[in-house]
Amino acid sequence: NAGVTQTPKFRILKIGQSMTLQCTQDMNHNYMYWYRQDPGMGLKLIYYSVGAGITDKGEVPNGYNVSRSTTEDFPLRLELAAPSQTSVYFCASRTGTGVPYAYGYTFGSGTRLTVV
Amino acid sequence: EDQVTQSPEALRLQEGESSSLNCSYTVSGLRGLFWYRQDPGKGPEFLFTLYSAGEEKEKERLKATLTKKESFLHITAPKPEDSATYLCAVQAYDSWGKLQFGAGTQVVVTP
Numbered sequence: 076n077a078g079v080t081q082t083p084k085f086r087i088l089k090i091g092q093s094m095t096l097q098c099t100q101d102m103n104h105n106y107m108y109w110y111r112q113d114p115g116m117g118l119k120l121i122y123y124s125v126g127a128g129i130t131d132k133g134e135v136p137n138g139y140n141v142s143r144s145t146t147e148d149f150p151l152r153l154e155l156a157a158p159s160q161t162s163v164y165f166c167a168s169r170t171g172t173g174v175p176y177a178y179g180y181t182f183g184s185g186t187r188l189t190v191v
Numbered sequence: 192e193d194q195v196t197q198s199p200e201a202l203r204l205q206e207g208e209s210s211s212l213n214c215s216y217t218v219s220g221l222r223g224l225f226w227y228r229q230d231p232g233k234g235p236e237f238l239f240t241l242y243s244a245g246e247e248k249e250k251e252r253l254k255a256t257l258t259k260k261e262s263f264l265h266i267t268a269p270k271p272e273d274s275a276t277y278l279c280a281v282q283a284y285d286s287w288g289k290l291q292f293g294a295g296t297q298v299v300v301t302p
Binding site for chain 1: 225236288
């Protein structure tokens with residue numbers, strides 16, 4: 076099925092460990108985004124990309140890094156994990172052509188990360 | 192700075208009891224206001240995009256409206272399957288599609 080695929084679905088990390096959250100979309104969307112969602116809070120933007128090779132910081136980028144070598148993939152890297160990074164992470168994408176907002180953004184099913 | 196405030200935080204309805212959710216926003220030039228539905232353990236699912244004051248959109252028992260300062264999501268004669276968290280988000284012009292989300296309204300519909 077077409078859409079945004081995130082892996083893993085769940086992960087427990089120890090403080091100081093690193094990991095990469097994977098995000099792949101098969102809709103040929105140019106725009107991709109990483110959000111985190113904490114209980115009682117709205118989704119906060121971490122990083123975004125407007126095309127392969129182009130990325131920029133969002134509202135809460137500290138402790139994270141991204142790359143975009145292909146249109147399909149937009150991995151999120153956590154370096155030196157901290158308890159404050161315990162959250163649910165969502166990747167999203169949208170088209171940049173036609174009427175890009177008519178169909179909203181397509182979200183993945185999320186990665187639930189716990190840092191202990 | 193763009194801000195989105197949703198109220199109430201939680202809403203408990205009897206099946207068939209209509210109600211409205213509120214989304215108040217401030218944004219430097221509204222490009223679009225979005226409503227999403229989120230089920231537990233899943234990603235947000237797109238419902239509507241509203242572009243300008245006075246616009247309305249409907250989907251089954253849901254109707255979204257927009258003014259210059261707020262948006263309402265009306266749920267008419269809800270069913271238990273309408274139970275979910277409803278998220279509102281705004282996008283400003285020249286923002287590369289970045290969304291500013293509200294905290295959401297959790298709706299529970301009981302039979």
